[in-house]
Amino acid sequence: MNCLIINQFKRAGQFFILSLLFFIQPLIAEAETVTIAVSANLRETFEELKISFEEKTEHTIKTVVGSSGILTAQIRKGAPYDIFLAANMSYPDMLYRNGITTNKPILYALGSLALWKKASIQGNKVGLHSLINTKITRVAIANPRFAPYGIEAFKALEKSGTLDVLKKKIVYGNSVSQVNGYIFTGSVDVAITAKSSAMSPALKNKGVWSEIDRSLYDPIQQGALLLKKTLASQAFMDFLLSSEGTAILKNHGYDTP
Secondary structure, eight states: OHHHHHHHHHHHHHHHHHHHHHHHHHHHHHOOEEEEEEEGGGHHHHHHHHHHHHHHSSOEEEEEEEOHHHHHHHHHTTOOOSEEEOSSSHHHHHHHHTTSOSSOOEEEEEEOEEEEEOTTSSOSOOSGGGGGOTTOOOEEEEOTTTOHHHHHHHHHHHHHTOHHHHGGGEEEESSHHHHHHHHHHTOOSEEEEEHHHHTSGGGTTSOEEEEOOGGGSOOEEEEEEEOSOOHHHHHHHHHHTSHHHHHHHHHTTOBOO
């Protein structure tokens, strides 16, 4: 009799566990990992976007950071990214027109340029014309071949009439991240970087900065491209364009459309 009761309890317990797994399994199946290629200018901002998204959903994010040009080349060669957050609209649009995806790129942010310099450089004025100072010997910008922020930095120098004077002083980084690395290590006197980078905690107290006159360059329109549509990738795109996502972008110095 006791054995019969015990067996009944065992069967009931097994049934309960199977029932629980039946209801939990769909929830587990819905939790996915989304791989996102992120332009270097967005590195610090994206960390907050990532944390907020993962707290809000069951999904997780794998991040790959680089210059927009290099990331585009990787995508064209078949890199397994689900989303591309570029520093311009041109690269995502090219991928779309080349049939890499059927999804059109979406404008998600407008970036600005900032001029940073060491605090030890005399003079409080931070402007492009101050770069002719003979004490300034190394000026870092992102390489225009790979980085949209580098293209606009070069354009700003041309329009301000300072490019010819500064050519011998320019040190190129493959991306905004590399430019920021030069700032962090103190290996350059001045750098033209993203405003969002200049505002970041990583560069706080490393020097002084000011926003570059926007009439000297074109607005940096940043595009998001959905490469592979999954539950997680679509959820992130929705989050990026939500009020919470745009608030994070604004807090880090971006304008939003």
